[in-house]
Amino acid sequence: xxxxxxxxxxxxxxxxxxxxxRYSRSPDSIESSLRWVxxxxxxxxxxxxxxxxxxxxxxxxxxxxxxxxxxSELAAIHVEDERLWDGQAKSSRYQDFARLGYHLPPELSAxxxxxxxxxxxxxxxxxxxxxxxxxxxxxxxxxxxxDMKEGLYARNVAARAFDVVRYVLPLAVPTNVGQVVSIxxxxxxxxxxxxxxxxxxxxxxxxxxxxxxxxxxxxxxxLGASAAPAPREPLAATLARHxxxxxxxxxxxxxxxxxxxxxxxxGTPEPAPLVDLVxxxxxxxxxxxxxxxxxxxxPYRQIAGAVSEWSEAKRRGVLEAALGGxxxxxxxxxxxxxxxxxxDVLMDVGGWRDLHRxxxxxxxxxxxxxxxxxxxxxxxxxxxxxxxxxxxMDVAAAAARGLAPATAAYLVPFGHRVRCLFKMDYAEVExxxxxxxxxxxxxxxxxxxxxxxxxxxxxxxxxxxxxEATPPWVEDSLRR
Numbered sequence: 251x252x253x254x255x256x257x258x259x260x261x262x263x264x265x266x267x268x269x270x271x272r273y274s275r276s277p278d279s280i281e282s283s284l285r286w287v288x289x290x291x292x293x294x295x296x297x298x299x300x301x302x303x304x305x306x307x308x309x310x311x312x313x314x315x316x317x318x319x320x321x322s323e324l325a326a327i328h329v330e331d332e333r334l335w336d337g338q339a340k341s342s343r344y345q346d347f348a349r350l351g352y353h354l355p356p357e358l359s360a361x362x363x364x365x366x367x368x369x370x371x372x373x374x375x376x377x378x379x380x381x382x383x384x385x386x387x388x389x390x391x392x393x394x395x396x397d398m399k400e401g402l403y404a405r406n407v408a409a410r411a412f413d414v415v416r417y418v419l420p421l422a423v424p425t426n427v428g429q430v431v432s433i434x435x436x437x438x439x440x441x442x443x444x445x446x447x448x449x450x451x452x453x454x455x456x457x458x459x460x461x462x463x464x465x466x467x468x469x470x471x472x473l474g475a476s477a478a479p480a481p482r483e484p485l486a487a488t489l490a491r492h493x494x495x496x497x498x499x500x501x502x503x504x505x506x507x508x509x510x511x512x513x514x515x516x517g518t519p520e521p522a523p524l525v526d527l528v529x530x531x532x533x534x535x536x537x538x539x540x541x542x543x544x545x546x547x548x549p550y551r552q553i554a555g556a557v558s559e560w561s562e563a564k565r566r567g568v569l570e571a572a573l574g575g576x577x578x579x580x581x582x583x584x585x586x587x588x589x590x591x592x593x594d595v596l597m598d599v600g601g602w603r604d605l606h607r608x609x610x611x612x613x614x615x616x617x618x619x620x621x622x623x624x625x626x627x628x629x630x631x632x633x634x635x636x637x638x639x640x641x642x643m644d645v646a647a648a649a650a651r652g653l654a655p656a657t658a659a660y661l662v663p664f665g666h667r668v669r670c671l672f673k674m675d676y677a678e679v680e681x682x683x684x685x686x687x688x689x690x691x692x693x694x695x696x697x698x699x700x701x702x703x704x705x706x707x708x709x710x711x712x713x714x715x716x717x718e719a720t721p722p723w724v725e726d727s728l729r730r
Contacts (some may be wrong), residue, residue: 263312369649601694
């Protein structure tokens with residue numbers, strides 16, 4: 251019999267995974283396996299193989315499309331934090347965020363809510379105020395070419411203007427996220443959301459769990475169906491029933507926070523460059539430093555220097571604390587150590603959000619804070635709008651003082667800096683430097699991509715020379 255390639259129509263994810271798992275465990279054709287699954291309950295299979303036997307890879311065979319609407323940027327970051335994740339969020343480059351409002355944490359007292367609103371309102375007022383002069387200045391600097399239609403020119407200029415004025419958008423701004431993930435990732439995602447330190451994100455975990463237990467929106471088939479629609483099945487009911495908060499991660503990070511506060515007496519964070527390719531460390535030192543980096547505001551180089559001077563017993567105590575209480579959960583992502591190229595990056599939140607999409611590297615982000623200060627795009631001064639920008643940023647920082655870290659984080663604007671480790675292999679450095687340095691990109695991450703290549707060049711000049719990155723001084727503001 252000649253080889254065949256058979257494409258399958260979409261099915262409920264748990265049934266699809268069941269069919270493919272059975273297909274791999276029997277001599278039957280895929281058609282026979284599908285007929286078997288249609289006539290038999292998937293629940294017993296999942297209970298036995300996934301939960302009792304621990305065959306977790308089975309759940310990688312079923313995929314789901316899930317959308318999150320009107321969630322804060324802060325919540326969206328937690329949604330997108332899954333490493334095996336594919337999706338898109340609402341773009342701050344192509345849409346006007348001026349009238350979207352913002353998330354107000356319900357746990358705020360009346361007095362705190364008033365201060366919070368004052369800070370958020372100042373940022374959105376600046377967003378609306380800054381756009382006209384920035385757009386006007388861009389038109390002055392880059393007149394419309396004769397061969398470019400006004401509509402295309404206007405869209406390109408607006409995109410560049412939004413690149414600047416987004417610096418005042420806070421993490422409280424609402425957004426939409428669409429994702430396509432395996433139901434294995436979906437179960438983990440529910441557990442991570444339920445264990446997050448933000449009530450909004452925890453609520454999102456409950457809503458995602460409920461959505462997985464219910465029939466999905468089947469508008470596509472309803473629009474095209476000529477006959478009555480078939481009964482709809484839940485998306486992933488068995489997994490939803492077993493999904494629970496990842497208490498291991500929640501407990502481990504709490505313990506690491508305590509260890510960091512007690513043992514990492516580093517004082518003021520040392521000055522750090524935009525991009526720092528840090529020295530290689532023994533695996534135990536790197537892992538402990540990374541675990542404590544997650545709960546700190548200090549540069550990785552400073553933390554690793556302190557940890558390298560600790561006794562072996564003290565370092566292993568941190569590792570034991572980070573492993574304690576683990577059952578079937580995955581290790582903390584900080585244990586994904588052993589990468590030779592580790593970049594400690596201190597950049598604006600908006601630019602980091604764009605780099606956050608890269609999945610072929612391990613990212614370890616520190617908590618959002620006002621402590622690192624903010625960046626000021628040069629175009630604001632050129633447009634005569636820098637004073638209004640700085641005033642809004644200062645008002646937001648003042649409003650956040652005295653709020654709990656979990657609520658103050660919502661007021662952090664995109665222009666404030668966040669520190670993040672990017673652990674990579676050479677192929678990912680080449681990809682990020684080449685892709686993100688291109689003239690169509692945002693000026694913030696273009697600079698980071700270029701600095702990654704430069705830092706690599708200081709250590710591995712031959713390999714860095716082979717990266718075709720675009721210097722940040724090469725510009726074409728009318729390309730998107």
